[in-house]
Amino acid sequence: MSIPHKVGTVKSKQAPNVNTQPKAPVAKGVKAAGKKRDEEEATDTAEGEEWMQGKTLVKPPDQLDLTEKELNEEITRVLTANNPNAPQNVVRYSFKEGCYKPIIFVDQMAIHFELEGNLVHKESDEGQRLMAKQAEREDGAGDEKLDNLAKAGKKARKLTNQFNFNERASQTLNNPPRDISCQTEPPPRANFSATANQWEIYDFYVEELKRREKSKEKQEGQFLNKEEDKSKKKMIQAETQSDDISQLAHAAKIIERMVNQNIFDEVAQDFMYFEDAADEFRGEKGTLLPLWKFLYDKAKGLSVTALCWNPKYNDLFAVGLGSYEFTQEERGMLLFYTLKNSSYPEFSFNTASGVMCVDIHEQMSYLVAVGLHDGCVAVYNLKKKSDQPIYNSTASSGKHRGAVMQVKWQKDDLDSNHNFISVSADGRVVSWTLVKHELVFTDIIKLPAMDKVPDDLKDVIATAGTSLDFHKQKDYHFLVATEAGKIHKGSKYYSSKFLETYDAHFMTVSRVRWNPFHPNVFISCGWDWMVKIWDHTIESPIFTFELKTSVTDVAWAPYSSTVFAAVTTDGKVHVFDLSINKYEALCQQKVVSKKTRLLHIEFNPVHPIIIVGDDRGHVISLKLSPNLRKKPKEKKGQELPKGPEVEIAKMEQLLSSLR
Amino acid sequence: MAETVDGKKDEADYKRLHSFPLIRHTDMSEEMRVETMELCVTACEKFATNNESAAKMIKESMDKKFGNSWHVVIGEGFGFEITHEVKNLLYMFFGGSLAVCVWKCS
Numbered sequence: 001m002s003i004p005h006k007v008g009t010v011k012s013k014q015a016p017n018v019n020t021q022p023k024a025p026v027a028k029g030v031k032a033a034g035k036k037r038d039e040e041e042a043t044d045t046a047e048g049e050e051w052m053q054g055k056t057l058v059k060p061p062d063q064l065d066l067t068e069k070e071l072n073e074e075i076t077r078v079l080t081a082n083n084p085n086a087p088q089n090v091v092r093y094s095f096k097e098g099c100y101k102p103i104i105f106v107d108q109m110a111i112h113f114e115l116e117g118n119l120v121h122k123e124s125d126e127g128q129r130l131m132a133k134q135a136e137r138e139d140g141a142g143d144e145k146l147d148n149l150a151k152a153g154k155k156a157r158k159l160t161n162q163f164n165f166n167e168r169a170s171q172t173l174n175n176p177p178r179d180i181s182c183q184t185e186p187p188p189r190a191n192f193s194a195t196a197n198q199w200e201i202y203d204f205y206v207e208e209l210k211r212r213e214k215s216k217e218k219q220e221g222q223f224l225n226k227e228e229d230k231s232k233k234k235m236i237q238a239e240t241q242s243d244d245i246s247q248l249a250h251a252a253k254i255i256e257r258m259v260n261q262n263i264f265d266e267v268a269q270d271f272m273y274f275e276d277a278a279d280e281f282r283g284e285k286g287t288l289l290p291l292w293k294f295l296y297d298k299a300k301g302l303s304v305t306a307l308c309w310n311p312k313y314n315d316l317f318a319v320g321l322g323s324y325e326f327t328q329e330e331r332g333m334l335l336f337y338t339l340k341n342s343s344y345p346e347f348s349f350n351t352a353s354g355v356m357c358v359d360i361h362e363q364m365s366y367l368v369a370v371g372l373h374d375g376c377v378a379v380y381n382l383k384k385k386s387d388q389p390i391y392n393s394t395a396s397s398g399k400h401r402g403a404v405m406q407v408k409w410q411k412d413d414l415d416s417n418h419n420f421i422s423v424s425a426d427g428r429v430v431s432w433t434l435v436k437h438e439l440v441f442t443d444i445i446k447l448p449a450m451d452k453v454p455d456d457l458k459d460v461i462a463t464a465g466t467s468l469d470f471h472k473q474k475d476y477h478f479l480v481a482t483e484a485g486k487i488h489k490g491s492k493y494y495s496s497k498f499l500e501t502y503d504a505h506f507m508t509v510s511r512v513r514w515n516p517f518h519p520n521v522f523i524s525c526g527w528d529w530m531v532k533i534w535d536h537t538i539e540s541p542i543f544t545f546e547l548k549t550s551v552t553d554v555a556w557a558p559y560s561s562t563v564f565a566a567v568t569t570d571g572k573v574h575v576f577d578l579s580i581n582k583y584e585a586l587c588q589q590k591v592v593s594k595k596t597r598l599l600h601i602e603f604n605p606v607h608p609i610i611i612v613g614d615d616r617g618h619v620i621s622l623k624l625s626p627n628l629r630k631k632p633k634e635k636k637g638q639e640l641p642k643g644p645e646v647e648i649a650k651m652e653q654l655l656s657s658l659r
Numbered sequence: 660m661a662e663t664v665d666g667k668k669d670e671a672d673y674k675r676l677h678s679f680p681l682i683r684h685t686d687m688s689e690e691m692r693v694e695t696m697e698l699c700v701t702a703c704e705k706f707a708t709n710n711e712s713a714a715k716m717i718k719e720s721m722d723k724k725f726g727n728s729w730h731v732v733i734g735e736g737f738g739f740e741i742t743h744e745v746k747n748l749l750y751m752f753f754g755g756s757l758a759v760c761v762w763k764c765s
Contacts, residue, residue: 187744187745188744188745189742189743189744189745189764190686190742190743190744190745190748191740191741191742191743192684192740192741192742192743192748192750192762193738193739193740193741194683194684194738194739194750194760195737195738195739196734196735196736196737196738196739196758196760197736198735198736198756201677201752201755201756201757201758202677202755204681204683204752205677205681205752205755206677208681209677
């Protein structure tokens, strides 16, 4: 029997008389059925009532006959959205796995009806086009045309809607592109080749060192050379060298000084502080306290021929070493000692022949002039490290033909060139000027011949000059002493004759010196055992002293116009103070061992010490005891009078007492 | 005996004396030369045992400071023939036995 299917029914009822059995699931269907029935039979209220009252049911003929049980049985039906017409066992070939694989998910959509719409949005492109077409078509209408246009225009105008955001874009004018290309010149190139070997490196370094030494010398000489500039430029880069050695030298020097000071500590203390208290009890007499002894073993066999204190550095002095004997070997040395180091000279220079005299320039204390035994004069520059003099008169003519006995620096001439004057055994007094690289000589005067020499030989046999001194104030006045025992007073401006001649000694005059304070007084000493003091206006000496042996040197004290000291060949030092005792020495002291002759003496310009040189090449320093350094007693209440005037006055007093 | 001792002394002497940096040939400007030389000295002292590292340090610094493509050779025995940009070559000795050649060529 066919069961009538009604579309949309959820449940199918089994029994028509379901109304009476109000079971929940069935009730739905009943209600639905009930509603339908109501609708069908709604017109008849009476029938409704009848239905509600429950009346006899009409059974359709082809309905199933089921038992009560079967009627009550619940049959569940599920509705799914599956498309019954969709295939359920679709199989596809999978290339990956190489076999047929069933596809599980099959599209279940069944399209019952499809209709494409013909609505177009009026603001879309297509809509606009259509509207425009429409407007064209209705153009022919005439009156309506404007309206239509207006309408179209209206329609075409966008509705301003504040919620509608507009995009505006515009394109500026783009300049047309243009291709430009350029090729620069490549940076210039050059080839370079070299070899880097150990020997090349070594050679180059050696060369460089040599070059540096040379240019250093040149630099110090203040000569500008084009080549030197170039090499300087090359040097500048490499001047980051580390001067290990020279720094060490400096440190070593300091240590040397310290060691020396420690060794000679007592001497140094004496030098500074010791004042002989015993002097008070000695009356007038004084003593000399030996301090340092300077000797240099390379100077063995040489005698001290010259001594000179450095005017700028009061502890530095120069010693010239040579020989007075003509037979001895010709060599000489110039040494510089400092009181701070008595064991080794600060500077030493070897000279080809014996040094006979030394003078240090007053202002430029590094310029040292020496006169040599062979007649040469040389100038050394202490600032330079080299052993050679910066000037030497060997090459030039005008070299003395005899030993140079004395040199003295003069003030710079008008061209600011340094110059000095020398006197030698050939009887000439010559002025030497330092001009750039050379010494230029000018004869000043020639010593007059000795009386004993016959007239025709006067030009040949020269009168040897032995000493020279310039006046302290009027420096064009000078005194020259000769071997003949005469002293000549001359003037630089007057070259033909001497102003005056004094018959000083019977034998060689070994030294003549002006008094440092009094302008008229000078002193001389000679091998005839005499020391004489003169007033240059008077022909005969004012004072005469006889010392027992040949006097080799005499010197005025720098602190007093009446004090002087003399050295003799018996090794004694004699110190005189004329203001205290006009006849006798205040001190006569032997300072060297037997058979050593003292040859030179010099006072230190500042300290109360003297240095004496002997013929063994030794220099001994001695300190003057207080008695020898007396200054005039000041009266109570009076100020201490100043130096020079007092000294001059002292001397004047003395002199006047004698006249 | 004395001679060999002297010989050794001389060797040590010259090494000490010759250890300062010495320019053998250059066409650089003054400023560049000084800077480059200082750089080379620093590098060689820093990498005293390793020439390669020293050269690397020099090359990289030069590239940064003065522009690309520098070349550096450090050694004790070599010969060379190079093309370099004008005013960009430095050839110097250092430490008594080292030679350093620095040049630019791109």
